[in-house]
Amino acid sequence: xxxxxxxxxxxxxxxxxxxxxxxxxxxxxxxxxxxxxxxxxxxxxxxxxxxxxxxxxxxxxxxxxxxxxxxxxxxxxxxxxxxxxxxxxxxxxxxxxxxxxxxxxxxxxxxxxxxx
Amino acid sequence: xxxxxxxxxxxxxxxxxxxxxxxxxxxxxxxxxxxxxxxxxxxxxxxxxxxxxxxxxxxxxxxxxxxxxxxxxxxxxxxxxxxxxxxxxxxxxxxxxxxxxxxxxxxxxxxxxxxx
Numbered sequence: 001x002x003x004x005x006x007x008x009x010x011x012x013x014x015x016x017x018x019x020x021x022x023x024x025x026x027x028x029x030x031x032x033x034x035x036x037x038x039x040x041x042x043x044x045x046x047x048x049x050x051x052x053x054x055x056x057x058x059x060x061x062x063x064x065x066x067x068x069x070x071x072x073x074x075x076x077x078x079x080x081x082x083x084x085x086x087x088x089x090x091x092x093x094x095x096x097x098x099x100x101x102x103x104x105x106x107x108x109x110x111x112x113x114x115x116x
Numbered sequence: 117x118x119x120x121x122x123x124x125x126x127x128x129x130x131x132x133x134x135x136x137x138x139x140x141x142x143x144x145x146x147x148x149x150x151x152x153x154x155x156x157x158x159x160x161x162x163x164x165x166x167x168x169x170x171x172x173x174x175x176x177x178x179x180x181x182x183x184x185x186x187x188x189x190x191x192x193x194x195x196x197x198x199x200x201x202x203x204x205x206x207x208x209x210x211x212x213x214x215x216x217x218x219x220x221x222x223x224x225x226x227x228x229x230x231x232x
Binding site for chain 1: 152172220221222223
């Protein structure tokens, strides 16, 4: 079974631009979560989508948004990029049916975003 | 606020010996705990998990212990191997308790070095 895939793997943008990152979950997984990893803050939860609906949201500004499609693929968008948005953006997928040992989140390789 | 804490940023262990990685949490609503292993520029890889209704879970060389009264969990790796050298993240979620979808709360990681 193929793992979680994320595209692109690397991205360089300038301040003020916007960016869209894509995530394809493991086949059969309906929950997709997004995380930001930075050296100072570690791994922080952005949001989770399940069946095309945002089910949970972390403490990030409205510039960070996402969506999920009917095939469970997800995109996240960051508008008006700031230097501090430079980070590794990770996507994770799971069945999303109820938590616990049968519903572990599996991560993709991440997209490294650099904002100049 | 950091709800999951890994107070040891690094740990060095000799090959063949036991590695013990520790994690503390503050939110009593957490009901599911996981350990992930991460190499640079890659996404976290799931290692082992434990539900709050258990106090121990084993998978090969990896054992996770949960002490709910102390809000503490630990990961034991026996015997340690050089290939285990990586950053280990502790994570916790409250999926069942809050029924609000996934939001993994991560510690900042412990860098394990296993020397030959």
